[in-house]
Amino acid sequence: MNDRKSASVETEAATPRAADRILDVARDLFYREGIRAIGVDEIVRRAGVTKPSLYRSFSSKDELAASYLKVYEAEFWARFDEAVAAHPGDPRRQIVAFLGGVGERADVEGYRGCGMTNAAVEYPEGDHPARLVSENNKIELRRRLRRMAADMGAADPDTLGDGLLLLIEGVYISGQLFGAGGPAASVAKNADLLIAASLAAR
Template sequence: MSSDKKNEPSIKDLHTSALPRAGEKILDVARDLFYRQGIRAIGVDEIVKRAGVTKPSLYRSFPSKDELAASYLRQYDLEFWDRFDEAVNAHPGNPRAQIAAFLTRIGKRTQKPDYRGCGMTNAAVEYPEHGHPARLVSEANKQEFRRRLRAMAASMGAEDSDMLGDGLLLLVEGAYISGQLFGLGGPAQSVARNADLLIEASLKK
């Protein structure tokens, strides 16, 4: 890796650069708590206590807990696409290999003891009201993911690319949930292999 690459700011750095230092600490703490325990389960008092800041400091950076939750998910969204693009860039022009690489990483993550699925999916379940700030971020992420999977299915020459793309999306969402239910040794570990079988079946004439 070149020295220029090493000195490039991370996606997290770019996202938090506009926040005051207290805001960065609050977002870091909130991200950990929201992901591990759920957004609704964590109150503002717990966040400021863990971050070692005052409640006014939180509201100077985030107008409300809802906006803090949305900020957490916007950061999550950036990191999600960073991982996705890394898999795509590793296999230029080969969408089947790109999908396999991305899902292999998901399968491995589901085997970790602290795995809590996808923060976007979890937030959408927690907030059924469609206008909620956290829900809006989650919906946008899932819609874009669906669009990309359908486009990749089309570039593979699937007879019904929309159906294949949606099938891949359903497999991924299933891995997010089953990874939490079954843990180590559960079915989510084989999400990449199952996706490849689905692709193979969809490409057969």
């Protein structure tokens, strides 16, 4: 009885570790290679687990892809909120600080853009779990940028917010195209110029 109980406890303790390994491997492969390009066989092989272990933790590859994007999104908002907290009450500096970080991350060789943008391109189906995570993130980012543009007194906050969103999305592709030394490195400066022009139009 005690042996069976001990084995059960060990199995329960091992499950989260297996799920974490699967998610870590999937995240790396999905980001670098694309979600559709990677099969579950490759994931379980690299994670050192069995296929049944994967399906005990994630009901499908689609759910695994959505889980990867939820982790990616949580880290995205953590960076965004960190930039906001660093400049309380100053939305202009908050946006410029956030975009400074975006530009730095994009200005390196091997940059693969935004995982959520990439997933939205891979999955045009509106009801796909990965698409839903990506789309909801972009909708919320647009809402926040428009609100911050209004808070700084922009003449047309919705247009400014959308312009900032377009700059961000431009970084994600130009960083992949140009790598280090490309236009992505100047996104914060360009955002500040766009904000200045909007404020001057009041």
